[in-house]
Every structure is written in C-alpha cells, then in structure tokens.
Amino acid sequence: MSRQTFLRFVAPSTILMLLLMVLPLFTSIWLSFHFITYRNLHDPQWIGLANYREVLTDPAFWESLRFTMLYMVTIVPAQIVLGFIVAMLLDQIEGRIRGVYIAASLLPFIVTPVVGALVFRHLFDPNGPCTYLLKTLFHYKLAMNSTTVRALIILHGIWYTTPWAMIVLFAGLQTLPQEPMEAATVDGANWIQKIWYVVLPHLRSLFVFISLISIMDAYRVFDSIYVLTKQNPLYKADTIMYYNFKMAMSYQDLGKANAIAILTVIGIMIILIPFLISTYRQQMEER
Amino acid sequence: MKKLFALLSVFVVLGLLAACAAPTPQVVEVTKEVEKVVTQVVPTVVKETVVVEKVVTPTPAPSGCNMTPPDKPTQIDMIGWAFPITQFYAKELEKCNGVPNLRVNTLLLDSGSAKEQMRLSLSGKGKSPYEILHVDDALLTELASQGKLLPLDDLIAKYKAQYALDDIDPSLYKLATYDGKVYGIPIVANTMLYFYRTDLFEKYGLSVPETYDDVIASCSVLKQEKDLELPFTINLHAGWAWRIEFHNMLKAFGGKWLNDDSTPAFNGPEGVKAVEKILEIVNACMGQEGLTWSIDDTEIGLETGTLASANTWASRAANMDNPEKSKFVGKIGFAPAPRAVPGGPHAGPAAADFYVIPANTDVDPDIIFRVIMEAADLESQTEAAKLGMVTRSTIAKSGAGGRYLEAALETIANGAGNYGTNPAVALARTAIENILPKVATGELTPQQALDMAAEQYTAEARKQGFIK
Numbered sequence: 001m002s003r004q005t006f007l008r009f010v011a012p013s014t015i016l017m018l019l020l021m022v023l024p025l026f027t028s029i030w031l032s033f034h035f036i037t038y039r040n041l042h043d044p045q046w047i048g049l050a051n052y053r054e055v056l057t058d059p060a061f062w063e064s065l066r067f068t069m070l071y072m073v074t075i076v077p078a079q080i081v082l083g084f085i086v087a088m089l090l091d092q093i094e095g096r097i098r099g100v101y102i103a104a105s106l107l108p109f110i111v112t113p114v115v116g117a118l119v120f121r122h123l124f125d126p127n128g129p130c131t132y133l134l135k136t137l138f139h140y141k142l143a144m145n146s147t148t149v150r151a152l153i154i155l156h157g158i159w160y161t162t163p164w165a166m167i168v169l170f171a172g173l174q175t176l177p178q179e180p181m182e183a184a185t186v187d188g189a190n191w192i193q194k195i196w197y198v199v200l201p202h203l204r205s206l207f208v209f210i211s212l213i214s215i216m217d218a219y220r221v222f223d224s225i226y227v228l229t230k231q232n233p234l235y236k237a238d239t240i241m242y243y244n245f246k247m248a249m250s251y252q253d254l255g256k257a258n259a260i261a262i263l264t265v266i267g268i269m270i271i272l273i274p275f276l277i278s279t280y281r282q283q284m285e286e287r
Numbered sequence: 288m289k290k291l292f293a294l295l296s297v298f299v300v301l302g303l304l305a306a307c308a309a310p311t312p313q314v315v316e317v318t319k320e321v322e323k324v325v326t327q328v329v330p331t332v333v334k335e336t337v338v339v340e341k342v343v344t345p346t347p348a349p350s351g352c353n354m355t356p357p358d359k360p361t362q363i364d365m366i367g368w369a370f371p372i373t374q375f376y377a378k379e380l381e382k383c384n385g386v387p388n389l390r391v392n393t394l395l396l397d398s399g400s401a402k403e404q405m406r407l408s409l410s411g412k413g414k415s416p417y418e419i420l421h422v423d424d425a426l427l428t429e430l431a432s433q434g435k436l437l438p439l440d441d442l443i444a445k446y447k448a449q450y451a452l453d454d455i456d457p458s459l460y461k462l463a464t465y466d467g468k469v470y471g472i473p474i475v476a477n478t479m480l481y482f483y484r485t486d487l488f489e490k491y492g493l494s495v496p497e498t499y500d501d502v503i504a505s506c507s508v509l510k511q512e513k514d515l516e517l518p519f520t521i522n523l524h525a526g527w528a529w530r531i532e533f534h535n536m537l538k539a540f541g542g543k544w545l546n547d548d549s550t551p552a553f554n555g556p557e558g559v560k561a562v563e564k565i566l567e568i569v570n571a572c573m574g575q576e577g578l579t580w581s582i583d584d585t586e587i588g589l590e591t592g593t594l595a596s597a598n599t600w601a602s603r604a605a606n607m608d609n610p611e612k613s614k615f616v617g618k619i620g621f622a623p624a625p626r627a628v629p630g631g632p633h634a635g636p637a638a639a640d641f642y643v644i645p646a647n648t649d650v651d652p653d654i655i656f657r658v659i660m661e662a663a664d665l666e667s668q669t670e671a672a673k674l675g676m677v678t679r680s681t682i683a684k685s686g687a688g689g690r691y692l693e694a695a696l697e698t699i700a701n702g703a704g705n706y707g708t709n710p711a712v713a714l715a716r717t718a719i720e721n722i723l724p725k726v727a728t729g730e731l732t733p734q735q736a737l738d739m740a741a742e743q744y745t746a747e748a749r750k751q752g753f754i755k
Binding site (some may be wrong): 035037038039041042060125126127141143144145230231232233234246249250251252253 | 406407411433527575578581583584587588714717721722724725727747750751
C-alpha cells in the first residue's frame, strides 16, 4: 500500500479524533490555567497554576481520590474473579438453557446505570424491601453511615460490572482449543491444574483487556455515587468525578473543574501505563 | 445456528424491555434547590408520570390562547425543567401555536441541564436563543444580578388589570425582585409545612405545635405509639437537605446568611443556635435512623402510618388525601411550619419558580409577556392547582388548591423566606452543604462546622470577586 493510499484511509478517523478528542483536551488544558465561571465566560482570567495548586492542596480532593482508589482496587479484581467463575459455570451448561442463563446474567449490564443505582438504593431505603427483611427476619436495623453506604456503592459496582467481564471471558472460553485440554487430561491434570495451566494462560490477554477498561471505568464512576450517597457528605463517598462535578456545578468554578479533569487524565495514564506497556510487549512477542 | 438465533432473540427482547423501561432524562436529575425536583426517585417518578399522562391526554382547554396575533412571524422558545405543573404550563404556552404568525416551542429538560443551558445561552454576546426561561428564585437572582434579565415592571403595570396580576401573592413577587425591580412572573410556589396525624394528636391530647420546643415535647408523648417508627422528622438525608433545614432555622432565629459586604454571617450566634436546635430535634425525635429519611420516605411514612408528624414540603400535601396512596385520608392535618422562638418567623422557606424574559432577546417583550400570561392567567392556574401550589390568591381562597394551602401561604408570608438577593449566597450554601452534616456524627461541633464552612465560602467568594 502506498503512503498516499494509507494516508487517505487513516485521514477521516484521524481528523475526527483530533476534533473530538485532542481539541477538547487542549481546550481543557487551556481553561485549567484560567479563572473562569459562567459570569466571565468570555473574559477568562489567566491565573497560571493556581487552580492546580488549589486542587492539590484541597483535603476533599485527596479524600475523593482515596475512595476512588478503594473503589477501583475492589471492583476490578472482584469483577474479574466473579466474571471468570460465572463464565466457567456457563461454559459447563449445554443446550437452550445456556442462553437463558446468559441473558439473566447480563441483566445488570443491560439496565440503564442510573436506573440500576436507583433500584439498588430503594432496596436499602428505610422503607425498602431489604431493610424490611433485615428488620423482620433478623431484627437488624440497617443504619446508613459511611461504612454501609461505601459498601453498597462497591456492591453495586460489582453487580453492575461483573456481567461485562463474564461475557468477554465466556467468549474467550469458546475459542479455547480442545487439544491442550485433552492433552492435560491424558497427562493426569486435575480440574484446577487444567484451569491454571491451560485456561488462564489462554485468557491472559482478555484479563489485561478487562483490567484496562475496568480501571478506566472505575476511575470515572459517577452515577452510582450521585444516586446512592444522595449527595450527603456524611458518607465520605465522593469520587474524583463527583468532586469535579461539584466544583463545576455547585461552585461554578469551571477553571478548577478543568484542572481536576486534567489531573484525572494524568492519573489514569499513570495507572494504565504498566498495562499499556504489557499489552504492547505481548503484541510484539506475538509478531 | 438455532442456538445462536435463540440467544440473539433473547437479547433483542431484553434490549427492547430495557429500552422501554429506560427513564426520560428528567427522571435522573436531582436539583438541590426545591424539594419538588430534588427527590425524583423511582416511586415518585412513577406517580408523577401518571399525573403527566393525565395532563397530556387531549383535553383541550376551554379557551385556548387568547392573545392577538403579532404583526410579523414570531417564534418564541421556552426552556425549563419538567415536573407535572411545569409540563402543564408548557402545554398552555403551546396552545398559542394556534395564533397566526406565532410559533411557540417548549423545551423541558432535567433541572441541572436546563440551568446549564440557560447560563450558557445567556453568557453569549449574541441574542438569546430562548425568549422565556423557567427559573427558580436562586437562578433569577443570579441572572438578574448579572443584568441578563429584562425588568418586567412596565409590562406588569400595563397588563395588571387585564390579567389580574394583583391576584398573585405579593410575597412571591418579592422573591422575583432584585434591586427594586421585578424580573419574573411567579408560576409555582413551594414551602414546608407541619404535617401531623390528627387521630394520634386527639388520642394523646396533643395540640398543634407552635414552636420546635412544642414539637420536641410532642415526640416524647408520641413515642408511646407502637406502630410508629418515628414520632417526627425533618429531612436531613442529604447535604442540600441540611442546608435547607439550616436556612429555615437560621432565619427563624433571626439570623442571616451574609453581611452587606458579602462576608459570612451564618456562623454567628443565630447560626450556632440553629444547628443546636436541629441536633436537639434529631436527638429527641429522629435518632440516627431518622437522618436517612428522605422526603419520599417521609411522605410514605405519613401515608402508611409509620410516621406521626413531619415538617416537609407542601408539594407532598395533595397525596395525603389521595386514597390510592394514603391509608390516612382526612387524618393528616396541616399547620404552618413551627417557629424556632415564640412569635418569631415560621421555620419554613419560601421557594418559587418563575417565567422570566432574557434582556438580550430580539423578540418584542410585549408578545413574550402575553404568551407567558397564557400560562399564568387565572383559568390556567385553576387547572394547574390540581398539580401543585399555584400563585394566585383567588385560588387559595376558593379552596381549589387543597386543604394545605392556607398553612402554606402563612409559612410563605411569615416564614424564613428565601436566601436573599446576594448572588454570593450560592457559594455559602454549597459550603454549608459540604460541611454541616458532619455535626450529626459529632465529628465537628456546630461552631466548628459553621466556621469551617465560613472559611471555605470566604476563600471561594474572594476568588470570585464577591468579597473585596
């Protein structure tokens, strides 16, 4: 393929990416160096790194970062482990019932995120069915505090994201060749050994892929925080995205909100770089 | 292949079901301003959707749009946020599409998106893309202080007789006033009232509380009732809910949010008394469990008999007499919000939404005003009274607005009022929302919490130029 033909093929997507991703990113960087609200939208005031300084010295930012990290380090492994277990179980099922199980397992993923979070919240509201059951069956009064609300947010995150990991891994399992499994059986490998030495290596690239996407998703979690905390600071469950939202919508400090957004991008890149390097090396090895 | 087809069919059916179940955007948004928009959670949405369907059902109004046609083709675009009464008003505005040379478009979003759109569209240097904006009193103050709204005094004077504009409660015009000029036509109001179970009050020989000390005394009596989960509650389930209760109590103790130079005043002695009174109520009536009761929970508690009394939003009052929702129809009484001190203001806010006209419109304001009047006239508001608290006194006096209306109007007229006309108060409110709930766990004392909020507010207000 000539260079000119190659350029013609890639030009449309490159231009679109420049317009939709690179341009807004640079605009955001530019705005982050300004003091800008709705009142001076056309006359932003250059303040250099002041927004970054304010964000980085704000305890609320670090508190929200801490919870974001906690959310991420719990959700990502949990969804991979649970997704893998469910995918393995589904793989054992044969016949039409498998479709029904797959559809049922995917339900949390199909439901609109905010609706899912709202339903989840109502289960544990003072008049909700879970609260009622806990009270009736165990005489336990569920009290909403920072521990229970944070736990609910994480539980909701696992419930919501596991189906995605499950379906990806299930698809991966369908491509597993029978020969290595049969060879392992002949060699006397038990079920756990087959999983450890045959299945997991086969799915390795998918685990990296799921981790990559899940980390990004977990880092920018917003809907469930907004719904489940009911914006109550008492629960100490703000995430970076929610902190950003408050800065933009409540304080209308758009420059500072953009600074948070840029810091978020930098944060995601720092976390993802090891994964990206690993994926790149793997690709190179496969060539 | 058959398996794949069956699987795909299941996905398609589930996808369709999910799509059908998906809410419209306004379901999702939760504004922090007024309760009626704040807590649109699933059960409420379902209820409200039913009401909306009733409104949307093609029942043509008796008269339609009564205005004379403009001389040249005119397009009027309205933007606002959706709840039953504003959806009704939007339909009223759209009736003017039958007038020659006039086109009226309405756009109802969720409150957050609508406010963002309005701020963005008015921040431009060109003409406003909208001719009618639906705003609340906080946004009205914000936009009016920036010179982005058209004063309506002349138009109100011109059409006072034709549309009986004196009939709209003066306290509501006051909420639309900035720097001595009226910028909005009040279309819907809201406040908080004392709701109580009349049968329980009779059983225990309790009289309707006048002050919060009376409320606290009633709690110890009502705790004897076994079926109750709580004897009384105020709404403290969210940061914004704390801010509203703090506002009510601060003003009821005679305090204020800001000094004239925009420095904080809310952390003064009245502010501390306000927080201490809130904590006293929590300890005597609600407990830690009561801190999680949302406005929906409060309404359900009153309707199902697990709650004996509450100070909550007037917009919830109509459901108390709805046999489909309440087990205690006719047994819930309404009184003005209790006072913090005898003879002082009622600890209930005055909140209202308005139609306003942007200053940079290129459409004749006279035409816009007359279109607004189609929604705000007596005929329209009489119908709207079935959906919410309307603003015309005639309707309140006729009883068409519901049993609660008298107590609501008393609270609006002699209560905590709104947040004032200083646009910097929006920053103070946010600071209070972020910090004040921490007094509930003892993490901060009332004075510490208020001082911390004052510090946070001062830094932001100084940065934004409100404090020199």
